[in-house]
Amino acid sequence: MNERTHSRLNALRHAAARIRALLSPSPAATEAAGAALRGAGRGAVRALPWLLGLTAVAGAVALLVMHPPVHEVPRGDVSLRSNQLTGGVTEARSGSLLVIPGLHSVRDLPLRDRSYHPTRFARADGEAPLQSLEGLSLGLDLTVRWGVDTSRLTQLATNLPDDVENDLIAPALQGLIYRQIATHTVREVFSTQRGAIQQTLETELRRKLAADGIVLRSVEIGNVDLPAEYRQGLEQLLAEGLASEKMRYTLELEEKKVKQTELTAAADKVRRETAAEAAAREQIIAARGQEEAMKHVLPFKQRQVEQRQLEAEADRVSRIRMAEGSAQARTIEADGEAKAREKLADAEAYRQTRIGKVAVDQMAAEGALLSRHPLLIQKAMADKLSDKVQVIIAPPPSDGGFIGKTLLGTGAPAAGNATPAATATQQEQE
C-alpha cells in the first residue's frame, strides 16, 4: 500500500519536472512564463495536500475493488477461516467470508468425494511395479475414493496438508499395497483373491486414513497388468477353465435338450397313437360298412342264385320234355318211313315185274327184228362205241368181195343193191 502511494507521488513529481523543462527555453518568455509558473506552482503547492488525499482515497477504493477482503466459498467445498489473533475457526459451506488480510487465513476443504488414481504401480513394466508372492512384477490399476471427515473440519483446517493425495493417501497406500500383494500369487490377484485383496486393502487403508481425518469410501481394483508371458499362460489356463465351465453348461443344455426331445417324442408318440387309433377306427368302420353292404346284397344274390337254379331246373325239364317229344316224333316218323318204304318196295317190285314183262315183249320183238335184219347187231355195237361214229349199213356184195366196194363205186352198182344202202343212210340221218 505504502509502496504504491510512493510510486504515484514520484510519478507526479517527474511530470512537474518535465513541464518545467518545456517552459524554460526563452528568457523573456521564460520570464513571463516563469512568473506564470511561479503563480501556478504556488497554487499547486497549496493544492498538493488535497491532491494527495484524493489520490490516496482513489487508490484505496481501487485497491478494495480489485482485491475485496471477502472469500467466496467454492461449490462443493467448505471454507474454514482462521483468526490469526484469536485462533478461532469459522466454517462456511456457502456464500462469502470476510477475510481481512493479515488477520484471517482461509482454507478450502472438499465436501464431495474425490478419486485418487495412483500411476506408479499401474503397469508391470512401470515406475514401481508391485511384486507378487512368486516375485513377479505386476501392475494394479487402483482407484481410491476418499473424502474429508466433516466432523473434524476445524481440526483438519490446520492439520491437513495441502496435497492430501500425495502427502497422505499415497504413502499410506503404498505401505499397504506392496505388503498385501506380496502375500498373494499372481493368479490370486488376477482372479480368485481379487475381492479379498480389495476388501483387506480397503479395511486397512480406511483405518489408517481415519486417523488423519480422511474417510475412505472405497478401493477399487481395476486392470491387473501381468507380465506378458504369464498373461498368456494364465489366459490359456483361464480359457481352459472357461471352456470346461462352458462344457458343463453345454452338457446341461444337452441334457435339457435330450429331455425336451424325450418330451416331444412322447407327445408325438401320443399324437401318433391317437391318430393311428382314429385311423384304425375309421378303417374298421369302413370295413364294417362294406361288410354290411355285402350282407345286404347276399339275400338278393342268394335269391338270384335260387332263381337261376329254378330257371335251370325248368330249362332242364323243358329240354327233357322236348327231347322226349322229339324222340316220340322220331319213332312215329320212323314207323311211317318204314311203312312208306315198304309200300315203295312193293310198288317197285310191281314196277320191275311190269318192266320185265315189257322187256320180254320188246326182246321178242327185237329178236324177231334181228332175225330179219342181222346187221342191226353191228349197228347197235357201233352206236355204243361212240356217237361220233357214223354207221352206214350196206349189204354184203353178192360176189363175196370187199364190203366197201359198193361204197367206193368200183363197179356198176346194181339198182337192187343201191336201195338198201340209201335206206340205211336215210335211217342214219333220221
Add this chain to the structure above:
Amino acid sequence: MRTLTTLSLRELPSLWLTTAVALGSAVLLMLCGPAQAATALVVQDAVALRAAAKDSAPVQAQLWRGEALEIRGERLDHFQVYDYRRERGGFVRKSQLLPLDGAAAEPAALLAALRLVRQQPGAESLGLGLAAAYVQAASVEQMNGGGGAEALEAMGQSAERLADRASRTQPRPDGGSTAAEAQLAAQLEVAARYGVRFRTLARDAGAMQLCYEGDAFRRLLGMPAASGEQKARAALALTRSDCVDPALTPPQREQFDQWRADVLDKVDLPPLPTHWRNRVLMRQASVWSSLAYQQARRAGASMGASRGTGAASNTVAGTGANSAMGTVSGSASGNGASDSGAVAARKALEQFARIVSVDLAEDDQAAFNEAAMRGNAMRWLAMGGVGLSDQTLGSLRLSLQPGQPGETCLTLTAVGGREALLRHCAWGLVMGASARINREGNAVAIASVPADGWRELWVLRKSAQGWRFSVLPPVAAQPGLGYAEFAGWLPGGQELLVAREARAEGRYRRSFEVVQLDGLETKRQAGDASMLGAFQRWQAADWKGATLSLR
C-alpha cells in the same frame, strides 16, 4: 541304392516325357471323345445285338424299342454300339437304329419324330426315348416353352398308355408268357431306365393294375407355357379313379382325394373346349363326392368316439328332449368335418350341373355315369340330410342316434308312444332327411350310404308281425358303385318306385323298377322311366326334381 538313384536321375527326362505324352493323350481323348460318341435309339423290337457285323454272328442280347445306345463306329451295314446298361458292346444293323446326331439331334427334329411316334400303339417306349432325347437336347428356353410342355405331355401319355397296355394283359392260365407279354415287359424295363416309375395296384379278383406315377404330368402342371388343354389332360391323368390304391386307409384316402380335388381346381375351365371341360367337370364331381363321403364318415366316427359307449343313455335323453319339438326337429349335429362334407357334396353337384351333356363324347359315357352315380349317392349330404335327427312322419317318429363309434341307430316309434316299434343300427351314413312315408303309413323309405359311392335303400315295412326292416341294394353283386333310390309310392301300400343304377362286377346297369314291398321283388322294370306307366303317374316330385338318374 546309389545305382537306383543314379538310374532314376538318368531316366528322369524320359519319365517326364512319357508322363507328358500320357496326359496329352488323355486330354485329347477327353476333348475328342464326346464329339465322336453319338447316341442312337433302337426303333424296332427284339433287335439283335450281335458279336460281329454279320447276321450269322451269335446274338449277345436282345434290344427293344426306345433303348439308347452309344455308337462307337460302323462297319458295313452295321453300327458298332455299346450298351451301358448291359455293359456290353456289339453290332446292330443300321436299319434298326435311329442315330441322334447332326440334324436328327436338333430339338425341333426330335420333337417332330416324337409327334409321329406318340400316337402309335406299341411304340410307347420309343416315344419315351425320344422325349428323353429332347429333354437332353433342348435349351432352357425351349424346355420352358411350348416344345418342352409338348415333350413332357408326350412322355406322360406314353407312360400312361404303356401302363394301360400292361394292365389289360391277362396272364395265361399255364403261367407261360407270350411274345406280346415279353415285349411289354421289355418296354416297361426301358421306361424304367428313363426314370418312368409305375405303381402296381391289386384290384379285385386278383387282377393287377399298373399306373403311371405321374411325374411328367406334375411338372407339366407347373409350367406356365403349358396350354389349358394340356393342363386339363395332365390333371385328368393324375386324378384317375382307377389308379386310386384300394388299400389306402380312410385318412390316407381323404388326403389323396383332397389332393386330387386341388389338382383339378388348378385347371382353368373357361378357355377349354366343351368336351374337355366336361371331362374335368365329371372328374371333379366324382372326386368331390368321394371326398364328401370321407369327410362325413370322419365326422361320424369322431362324433361317435367322443360320445363313446354311453351313447345309449344319451339317446334316451335326447329322444325325450326332442319329442316335445313336434315335427321335424332334427338338426345336423356334426362338427366341422360334416359341414365340409356337405360343402364338398354341394360342390360335386354344382360341377355335375355344369356338364353340357349334349357335348359328351361316346368315350365319356362311362365317366359320366360314374360321376352321376357318385353324385347321386351323396346328394342327400348336400341337402343336409346326414346327421342325427328326430322327425315326425305321419303318425310315426323317426330318430337317428349314434351307437358305437361310427354307428348310427335308427329308432321308429309311434307319436306319443314310448316303446320303439323298430330299432336298427348300421355302419352306414344314414340320410335322415331322405325319409319318406307312404300315404297308407305302412312303409318308410330312407337312404343309407355304407360305402363310398354305394347308396342303398332302407325300407321299413309294417307287417302283421310288426315293423320289419329290409334293404334294397343297387344291384345284387359285390358292392362297387351305384345307388338304389326311392322314386315314389304306388297307391295301395304294396309297391314303391325305385331307380337303380350300378356298376359292379364289371357290369353296368340302370333301371327304373316297380318293387313290391314284401320281399322287395321287382315286378316291372325298364331302362327308361318314361317307359313305365307307374313312373309317369306316381313318381315323387322331389325325386324328379333332384335326382341325377334322369340325366
